[in-house]
Amino acid sequence: MPLFPQGVPLSKRLFDLTLAVLALAAGVAGAAPVQDGGVSLIYYGHAVFALEKGDTTLIFDPYLSGNPWKVAAAEEIDTDYILVSHAHQDHLGDTVAIAKRTGAMVVTTAELARMLKEQGVAVHPMGIGGKRAFDFGYVRVTPALHGSGIPGGEACGFVVSFFGVKVYFAGDTGLFGDMALLGQLEKIDYALLPIGDNYTMGAEDAVLAVGMLKPKMVIPMHYNTNPLIKQSPEEFKQAVEKKLGIPVMVMQPGETRLISPVLSQ
Numbered sequence: 460m461p462l463f464p465q466g467v468p469l470s471k472r473l474f475d476l477t478l479a480v481l482a483l484a485a486g487v488a489g490a491a492p493v494q495d496g497g498v499s500l501i502y503y504g505h506a507v508f509a510l511e512k513g514d515t516t517l518i519f520d521p522y523l524s525g526n527p528w529k530v531a532a533a534e535e536i537d538t539d540y541i542l543v544s545h546a547h548q549d550h551l552g553d554t555v556a557i558a559k560r561t562g563a564m565v566v567t568t569a570e571l572a573r574m575l576k577e578q579g580v581a582v583h584p585m586g587i588g589g590k591r592a593f594d595f596g597y598v599r600v601t602p603a604l605h606g607s608g609i610p611g612g613e614a615c616g617f618v619v620s621f622f623g624v625k626v627y628f629a630g631d632t633g634l635f636g637d638m639a640l641l642g643q644l645e646k647i648d649y650a651l652l653p654i655g656d657n658y659t660m661g662a663e664d665a666v667l668a669v670g671m672l673k674p675k676m677v678i679p680m681h682y683n684t685n686p687l688i689k690q691s692p693e694e695f696k697q698a699v700e701k702k703l704g705i706p707v708m709v710m711q712p713g714e715t716r717l718i719s720p721v722l723s724q
């Protein structure tokens with residue numbers, strides 16, 4: 460018996476096959492060390508994620524002190540790069556302390572980079588729309604509809620190609636139509652999207668965002684940290700999977716998943 464019924468176009472068959480591989484990859488959980496060829500994605504709760512492969516670590520928006528999820532202390536973070544989407548405390552967080560202790564380079568928008576440099580932090584300033592190669596791959600800075608938390612500054616998001624795995628970290632943002640353009644520019648493997656509402660887009664708008672971005676997998680963030688951003692990630696998962704057929708991986712704070720560069724090929 461054929462794997463696929465007759466008449467199913469090849470592109471659809473390949474898509475289904477990709478989903479099957481994704482489902483297998485998503486099942487590999489736990490705080491296991493990085494396997495050959497694999498990248499670890501660690502969730503620290505709220506909007507704090509780290510990517511790890513071998514000796515290279517990159518963390519997004521390291522808000523650990525005061526983070527209600529209490530997954531890790533800032534002193535436990537060892538990283539090479541810190542990507543900061545904006546200067547609100549629940550995103551800038553422990554950036555200065557971690558960068559000074561580890562010597563990590565902070566990649567962020569120009570105004571925030573200037574402020575951090577004055578505090579003795581190694582920085583690489585970028586601007587929205589800019590793309591730059593780093594030793595792990597590249598970073599593209601994306602727009603985000605949100606306050607920057609610093610006079611004259613802008614909030615942003617990032618597409619990071621990390622050893623071949625393409626991750627879109629949206630930062631704090633409302634829904635915007637150019638997410639469709641981003642979906643065309645970058646073949647996103649994993650989209651990390653806020654669903655909390657009130658400060659950012661909520662779950663309903665995030666479903667529309669997924670439709671425009673067309674990632675291979677979605678991970679919700681920025682919810683249930685406080686009562687104002689209370690959301691059901693399971694309802695979001697059901698809505699995305701039912702309407703768009705794109706799998707959603709709900710991560711628990713403190714959880715590590717292995718994500719595979721194979722998925723971006």
Ligand SMILES: [Zn+2]
Nearest residue numbers: 547549550631
């Ligand atoms: Zn926030």
